[in-house]
Amino acid sequence: MTGVPEEVAVPSRRNTTFKVIKGAKAGGPTPARRRVVTVLHPADPVERVLERLDQEPVEDPTEAGNLTVVADDEPRRPAGRRPTSAAQADRDTGPETGRRKPAVPGGPHRGRALTALLVVLLAAALAGAGVYGHRWYVDRATDQAHRxxxxxxxxxxxxxxxxxxxxxxxxxxxxxxxxxxxxxxxxxxxxxxxxxxxxxxxxxxxxxxxxxxxxxxxxxxxxxxxxxxxxxxxxxxxxxxxxxxxxxxxxxxxxxxxxxxxxxxxxxx
Missing domain, CATH: 3.10.450.540 (Nuclear Transport Factor 2; Chain: A,)
Known part of the structure; x- marks a missing residue:
């Protein structure tokens, strides 16, 4: 058929329905938008071919070069997702929800480093306050003694x-x-x-x-x-x-x- 890339497999003798996915290239990620194109057996009568072609929607010429055909019985995967191994999927998803865990920059090591930094700053602030408080007390007591x-x-x-x-x-x-x-x-x-x-x-x-x-x-x-x-x-x-x-x-x-x-x-x- 005109407009279908060379990657389309030759169907068997039985009628097979193929799905044409708009906005995708062969071998690339499958987008969400799809429309169905029926691949006819070469032995069908001409009248039947013409009838089915008349029922097909008019193809957008701007999208004609970005079609990927997949057989209806081929396993489908969600749009925008690349195949991953089972081990990788287990690492990327949580045990309960199955959703991808959000990545934390720096991980637990960075959290411990920030906590340690806050502890050091707090200790320094308390030490400074103690020194200042003691000095203020000594100065006040000395001034009172002089008077x-x-x-x-x-x-x-x-x-x-x-x-x-x-x-x-x-x-x-x-x-x-x-x-x-x-x-x-x-x-x-x-x-x-x-x-x-x-x-x-x-x-x-x-x-x-x-x-x-x-x-x-x-x-x-x-x-x-x-x-x-x-x-x-x-x-x-x-x-x-x-x-x-x-x-x-x-x-x-x-x-x-x-x-x-x-x-x-x-x-x-």
Whole structure:
């Protein structure tokens, strides 16, 4: 027949129906669109041949060169599918549904690698947060300790220059209570002489802090400079005279009470 490729097999003497598949080439994948062409036995009468040819649909000339003929009793396979071995089909399909399993790029190894990477990143983030949190806590605690040390130094300087004959014992005791170490030992040894001088000269002194600043320190030690003004009255200056002091105080933090105590006191100007 005209338009049928050379690959068409010669039918037997009985009438055999062949299927012509549009849009395919011999030996290639079989597409879904098909139409049926009847191959007639050469011994049929001319009238019958003409009758059957008249019943055939008109062939599209654009598709005439893309026809593949297969016998009706030939096993068919779905369009677009290439034959595969049974082993390959078992690997490509699931055990229950028979559908092709979707391919996962990289497979299980990539999934484990991503999980390991996430674990590492999380551990690094937690470690960084821990380091930052500890540093923030240390800085905050150090700043608080410095503020407390400066406040203690201001009060100790005022206590040291504020003394009166009328309240000498209480004033000296206040200085001793805020002292420790060498300074406390020295002040305690000379406390009797100081008391005698204050009483005999009728001393009355009252100080006030102008400013104070931290020279150095950490959470347990501090060196603070305090500027103090005081008005001092005695038998030689009954109306009082102003005095200005610059006092440097070394302080340590008591481990038990947490209070800042003066370990050293000296006038620096």
């Amino acid at each position: 407390e040390a400066i406040a203690a130094a201001r009060q100790a300087a005022v206590n040291f220059v504020s003394v009166s004959a009328a309240s000498v014992d209480r004033d000296l005791q206040r200085v001793t209570a805020g002292a420790t170490g060498d300074f406390k030992d020295e002040f305690t040894r000379g406390q009797a002489q100081v008391r005698t001088a204050v009483v005999e000269n009728k001393v009355q002194s009252q100080g006030s802090v102008l400013r104070a600043g931290l020279l150095s320190g950490d959470r347990r030690h501090a060196v603070v400079l305090v500027a103090v003004d005081a008005t001092v009255k005695n038998v030689k200056a009954p109306d009082g005279r102003p005095s200005h002091y610059r006092i440097q105080l070394d302080l340590v933090r008591d481990r038990d009470s947490g209070e800042w105590l003066v370990s050293k006191l000296q006038f620096v100007g």
